[in-house]
Amino acid sequence: MSGLILVADDDEDICLALDLLLSSAGYQVVTVQDPKLLMQASVQKPDLVLLDMNFRSDTTSGQEGLVLLEQLNAEHIPVILMTAWASVELAVQGMLQGARHFIQKPWHNRQLLQLVKQQLEHQQLQQENQQLKQLLLPEETAWIAVSPVMQQLEQLVRQVAATDANILILGENGTGKSLLAQRIHQFSQRQQASFIGVNMAAIPETLFEAELFGHEKGAFTDAKQRRVGRFALAHQGTLFLDEIGCLPLHLQPKLLRVLESGDYEAVGASQSQHSNARIISATNADLAQMVHKGQFRQDLLYRLNTLVLQMPALRQRKADIPALAELAITHFCQKYRKPLMKLTKEAQHQLQSYSWPGNIRELNHVIERAVLLSHGTSLDSSALVMQGMVVPEQAAVQSLDLASMEQALIRKALAQSGNQLTEAAVLLGITRHALARRLEKYQMQGV
Ligand SMILES: Nc1ncnc2c1ncn2[C@@H]1O[C@H](COP(=O)(O)OP(=O)(O)OP(=O)(O)O)[C@@H](O)[C@H]1O
Secondary structure, eight states: OOOEEEEEOSOHHHHHHHHHHHHHTTOEEEEEOSHHHHHHHGGGOOSEEEEETTOOSSSSOTTHHHHHHHHHHHTTOOEEEEEEGGGHHHHHHHHHTTOOEEEEESOOHHHHHHHHHHHHHHHHHHHHHHHHHHHHSOOOOOOOOOSHHHHHHHHHHHHHHTSOOOEEEEOOTTSSHHHHHHHHHHHSTTTTSOEEEEEGGGSOGGGHHHHHHEEOTTSSTTOOSOEEOHHHHTTTSEEEEETGGGSOGGGHHHHHHHHHHSEEEOBTOSSEEEOOOEEEEEESSOHHHHHHTTSSOHHHHHHHOSEEEEOOOGGGOGGGHHHHHHHHHHHHHHHTTOOOOEEOHHHHHHHHHSOOTTHHHHHHHHHHHHHHHOOTTEEOGGGOOOTTOOOHHHHHHHHTOHHHHHHHHHHHHHHHHTSOHHHHHHHHTSOHHHHHHHHHHTTOOOO
16 A cells, blocks of 8 residues: 655654654655644645644644644545543544544554554545545536527526525426526535425425425324425525426415525424525416416515526527537437437538427437437438428418418329329329329429
């Protein structure tokens, strides 16, 4: 086992002895005899510090070792305290303040080497654990914001994230409201605490209180165990109330109370709890209109909409479409183990000409289907099937012009039959003769 060990003791002989012992065991050793130099030496980020409890420049301040310990703790540098028999109490205090261990002077070489080895191994395990945890965390979701309207929103998000104000996100379905809420949390000072999401449309009315506030064991028939509510889980963090417009009117006062005071009671509990969760809510409903119709409480709306962010529809941010499509292509090619595909120019144009009523969610579905249907490495427009998209024969239907519709249907039948009049007539449900008459009328010669 190797590592850099910093020995801090004002006794020169002790420094020398430890230097010899630890170096011969393969460690790199730095010694300091002056407390003022300890923190300077610690910038080398030692793996361990052996700190003398009585390491002090004057004889009156017995607490100097503890002060240095605190500074090393703040730098996340592990410390083993060294103490004489007389100051074991002080060493115990040091352990309580975060020292990893202590050794008594005079020490046994074998024991000291064993302890150093253990501490360094422990340190390494902790680091590996941390790395593994990071691997297990969901990858950060990519956030595409190239268009001018999204660039503006980005700026606003960074400003409002830092405040603790409640935020209401408005926007059509599938525009990315949930993702935006997570992004605000990531940029906020609460990023280390939890982001807890709850979809108001998905909670049955009878379970609303239990879900948000928790319940005690036995509070109602199905309450077999005590349950922690979302407000408690989001304490110090962010609570995202999605589809807030779906919260029934009679339940709104309960939410209003916790938003006003932070206080609430779990179902079946006699004591109040407090949550300081920051509230981000989202909806595609017109809440002002709902207030007008008496479906949503005005006072609750005021609590929720301290700041309002408008998520643009995809058709208002067409410049983002190619990047969003590419992101989805990469995702689905990986998911379905297909070679990475590239959009043809024509396909890209087609995606940008469509109005996307289902926004990014619809775009992702269209790309998923296209990836499944395509072979090779290019994804062309024929694989893109958008609902409600105006294909030539539908154009006729949309124009409500009977003659153009008839021509479009004849063209389709001729194409499908390979210009075989009898077969095309069967497809159209008319006689061959009737078809021939229409071809003449419209001066059509086949396709
Ligand atoms: N800026 C973005 N960059 C990349 N992907 C995005 C972006 N915004 C949204 N998405 C993706 O679009 C999909 C829909 O996003 P999200 O669920 O956040 O929308 P929503 O507005 O909350 O939808 P709903 O109103 O239905 O709850 C998700 O797959 C999300 O990952």
